[in-house]
Amino acid sequence: MTITITAFERSPDGGKGLARDTRVRWALEEVGQPYEVRLVSFAEMKKPAHLALHPFGQIPTYEEGPLSLFETGSIILHLADQHESLLPKEKNARARAITWMFAALNTVEPPILELTTARIFESDRPWSAERLPLVKDRVRAPLHKLSAHLGADEWLDDRFSAGDLLMVSVLLRLRISGILDEYENLAAYVARGEARPAYRRAFAAQYAINAPSA
Amino acid sequence: MTITITAFERSPDGGKGLARDTRVRWALEEVGQPYEVRLVSFAEMKKPAHLALHPFGQIPTYEEGPLSLFETGSIILHLADQHESLLPKEKNARARAITWMFAALNTVEPPILELTTARIFESDRPWSAERLPLVKDRVRAPLHKLSAHLGADEWLDDRFSAGDLLMVSVLLRLRISGILDEYENLAAYVARGEARPAYRRAFAAQYAINAPSA
Missing domain, CATH: 1.20.1050.10 (Glutathione S-transferase Yfyf (Class Pi); Chain A, domain 2)
Incomplete structure (x- = not known):
């Protein structure tokens, strides 16, 4: 199933990797999961289509078939639950x-x-x-x-x-x-x-x- | 297995329920799990015995046999994972x-x-x-x-x-x-x-x- 995340069209940090999509990208790379990125502008983040994915109008969001998530911690826990490399099974x-x-x-x-x-x-x-x-x-x-x-x-x-x-x-x-x-x-x-x-x-x-x- | 949490000996909020042990108590009550409470003073919270349970020297902590946890979110997720009343299985x-x-x-x-x-x-x-x-x-x-x-x-x-x-x-x-x-x-x-x-x-x-x- 294709995984799509959102990220800033242009991050305010100018590429220092401090926007929260980097955390999700890192988790996806740790587990070897390919993903697509949809870039959103600050204007788009305030619109109903984005708010339906992320009630607080932030990035990143995470879409995987019928599942859509927001909150970096939750997205990473969702990935980690499926991959022992991020979370021990014991x-x-x-x-x-x-x-x-x-x-x-x-x-x-x-x-x-x-x-x-x-x-x-x-x-x-x-x-x-x-x-x-x-x-x-x-x-x-x-x-x-x-x-x-x-x-x-x-x-x-x-x-x-x-x-x-x-x-x-x-x-x-x-x-x-x-x-x-x-x-x-x-x-x-x-x-x-x-x-x-x-x-x-x-x-x-x-x-x-x-x-x-x- | 006996569950023991820690709480302030005397909460700074004077019983308004805003200290974080209330969150854990609530989760334990939702799932019908009896628990014991060990009260700790501010002085005790800074000592090695407490820091071994909670590296940041806060309350609450959670002990269940060999498992010891801190961070309210983590304690509640641990309980919720075992009880559908707090977390859907789907x-x-x-x-x-x-x-x-x-x-x-x-x-x-x-x-x-x-x-x-x-x-x-x-x-x-x-x-x-x-x-x-x-x-x-x-x-x-x-x-x-x-x-x-x-x-x-x-x-x-x-x-x-x-x-x-x-x-x-x-x-x-x-x-x-x-x-x-x-x-x-x-x-x-x-x-x-x-x-x-x-x-x-x-x-x-x-x-x-x-x-x-x-």
Whole structure:
């Protein structure tokens, strides 16, 4: 069955791979699943045809025959449930990997989203310079703990899983702030994720569309 | 197998049911699963014994024999996977319900967390009054879309699921701000969730510990 995802016609990040379609592309590449991409403009994302696929008017969406999904976490869990390379079959190991998926999206990412908002949408406000250090400290709080937990390990649990895929993707959003490099083991962890052939193919595919020269 | 969760020794919300153990208690009540609760103090949450269960030093945690989990979303998905009352067995309906779980935690909740942070940790800052309306508008953006999607329906998909359990729980955090009541159908949706016997049992159980007079 053909799988079709949506992505920005032109990603605001100019090809840095930070738009959420890269996370889904990466998962599809890890499991060796071919897919098609439908590019949507910001105007199209607000129209009923797109809202029927994604009630919040975002990308990516995922279509596979009669099934249509949104939310990157859900799309990746759907793929991971069918492919042991992203999610162990053993019941308890599976539950732990899913725990890391939620930890990436609901514990580590929210303060990172707040930092992005502060930098992009409040940079011209009078409080911006004084407030930014507070926001950065809120980003660091879970990273201290994550770094302590990871220690010298390669991945968050015994082997690479969808939990690592999402955690690396979330942490990548921090690189521009310099905060990621404050944690040597987390920076190395992210670099291990980026070095995976599947990530490189996913990155290249989105870069071909979004690069400044494209 | 005995299930043990952790909860705050004393919740900062004084028994309003907004701490995340209420979400897990609700899921356990929906599936009729007895459970034990171990209360932890803020000091205990920072100690190695608790960090071994929850690397980010939060509550709730979940222990079931050799399995230990953290992240409310993951705990609830683990329970839902074993009980059709929280997650349909049909493959596509199951994927859609899981999509709503992620939508609650990764699309609707992050701006609500930002609002909570602004109200609690930045209320004494000089920018607080001028900034709060911006934060509230970011909370409203996904709610407009969620309200349009829900329309006059009872639940987010055909029947109540773990997706509704999490969405109602996330929206409950908004009541104090008055924003929830701006959306008549969302306020009614939340009230439908609160009226469920399982929610009422979960609420009562945490209230018995956290009520101001307790």
